[in-house]
Amino acid sequence: LVKEACDDKDHKCYGVTIIVEGGKNTIEVLQNDIKQNRPIVFIEDSGRLADVFASLINQTADAKNDQQFIPSDEAVRKALTEFFSSLDKGEISGITKGIQEILKKENRHLLNVFRMDRDKNVAETIFKAIFTMKNKQHEISIGSEQKDEQKKQDEQTKQEEQKKQVEQKKQDEQNAKDEDILLELASQWNYFDGALSILKKRLQTTNNNDETKEKDMERYEKLFRDSLIKNHPVFVEYFHAAGFDPFKLLGIKCVEQERHIMLVQLYKDTYEEIPTSNRSYIKELFGQSGVKTIRTLDRKLNKFIGSFFGAIYSEKYNTYTKRICIDLTNHVCSCCNSTTKHRTPKSNQVSPQGIKDTQSQDQQNNKKVSSEENDTENSGENKNTKDLLEKNKLSRDLFLWAVFMDMPEMAKILLIHQQSRICAALIASAIFKRYSKLSLTVKLDRV
Known part of the structure; x- marks a missing residue:
């Protein structure tokens, strides 16, 4: 079964033998695993044969010099007597040879020990076992190639050299x-x-x-x-x-439109991947299955942070009138969902000094000033500045994504790369407080 699964062409997997306790017949299983070049993990303190091997591996391995040696007959008998009190002398002498054969130096890269009070988890130990085995295979293949090269160095022709290069490329x-x-x-x-x-x-x-x-x-x-x-x-x-x-x-390219498309897709993909419990929180937070449009993020930031927080994804909605409308939608009623609906006539609108929308006018003035400055600056410097600005925006977007998707550890990593860390941390705090109100679990150490 294991061989069939490992040889499956549709997907790749590795076989790993995990020994919990184990009896004297387990020796045959281990010998077969060694022949198949299959990693073995012994669970220490599980008893019997697993503890025998764990003890002998620890005794016969010099971690400082990365050296291993075969245990003596006396050491094997002592370990068997300690963990296998029911064995008689004849059985002990028969098992001793099998254990020494397995503990040969050329097999040590396949033998691993998991100890609960030392190692993080079994999964990590299993991965280490697979990784060590593959590394050893790679070293052996390189070593054999080098030996063959030394033997044939004087006899090689140009054709043989080309053939060797092709084989080397396939190996790589x-x-x-x-x-x-x-x-x-x-x-x-x-x-x-x-x-x-x-x-x-x-x-x-x-x-x-x-x-x-x-x-x-x-x-x-x-x-x-x-x-x-x-x-x-x-x-x-x-x-x-x-x-x-x-x-x-x-x-993606350093273009706002591509960044927004990627971001919406990232929210959708993450929503499908996260656990069901977290998914329910996000659905409650957004009122839907995650983020459907880029405008959703602006509305939620307005709701959780406040109307003073300008729209960062859709600038055309970053005006006083439209931001107040979004604020009313979030905090008062849903009838203000449209920015054009339920508006007072333009003739009745009040604006200081006859300006219809001070923020939109300021944005227009800023655009004019920036365009005049851009005409006088070097085009190469402008491009570098623009690229840096887009990278900062992407870093900000990923940070907000981590916060909205309830990934505090990811948010901490991305926080380091923010220009304004205090502001970013305050935003994260406001949103995570929303999540805490939805959570059904309580950390006892904070009660």
């Missing part, structure tokens, strides 16, 4: 596929330590290879988006710290 492609699977696995399990070495390796080896860099960028895009949707803040922080362009990671 296969290694890249294996690493992609491990990255996907690390993303699903939210195990960043397992993915970090792969990500660092690719950054170092793809600097001079445009084709490989392009393929890796596609992988980074998927990993980054999955990390956002699945709420894996440590992965997101890595991409920020490594200096990746967020627009490239999200596959």
